[in-house]
Amino acid sequence: MSIDNPCLTCGACCAYFRVSFYFGECVSAGGVVPDHLTVQVSPFHVAMLGTDSKPARCAGLLGDVGCGVRCSMYEQRASTCREFEASWESGEHNPNCDAARAAHGLPPLMPPLQPQLSPDRVA
Template structure:
C-alpha cells in the first residue's frame, strides 16, 4: 500500500479555487509569500496570481492537473494552501477537495482500506 501524498498527482485545488489571504503574509510585510506572486483584491487581502479570475490556475502550480504536479512556492505558500487538506489524509473527508477534483474530471479520493481484525484474534 502506498502512502504517497495524493496532492502530488492532483493539483485540482490549485486550479479551481481563488487563493486569497491577508496581505500580511507577503514578504514585504514580513511574511513568506513573494510579493510578485500576488495581486491585490481589497485593501487588506491579496490572491495568488492566476486564482483571481476564471479559469483559475495558480502561477505557482507546476505540472499537469491530475498527473504530476508540485507547488513551486511550497515552503513559502500562503495559509489557505497550508490549511487545505486532501480528503482522507488525516482520516477526514474534505468535500472541497471532491469539488475541485470533479471540476477537472477526476474521481473523489477514497478512504484508505482499514484492515479488519478478527474477533477471534487475541492481541
C-alpha cells in the same frame, strides 16, 4: 510532503479555487509569500496570481493537473494552502477537495487514503 501524497498527482485545488489570504503573509509585510506572485483583491487581502479569475490556475503550480504536479513555492505558500488538506488525509472528508477534483474530471479520493499509483508504477 511524501512522494506518495495524492496531491502530487492532482493539483486540482490549485487550478480551481481563488487562493486569497491576509496581505500580512507577503514578504513586503514581513511574511513569506513572494509579492510578485500575488494580486490585491481587497484593502487587506491578496490572492495568488492566476487564481483571481476563472479559469483559475495558481502561478506557483507546475505540471499537469491530474497527472503530476508540484508547487514551485511550497515552503513559501500561504496559510490558505497550508490549511487545505486532501480528502481523508487526516481521516476527514473534505468536500472542497472533491469539488476541485470533479471540476477537472478526477474521481473523489476514498478512505482510507491510499497512495495514487501511476500506470507505470508497481506497488
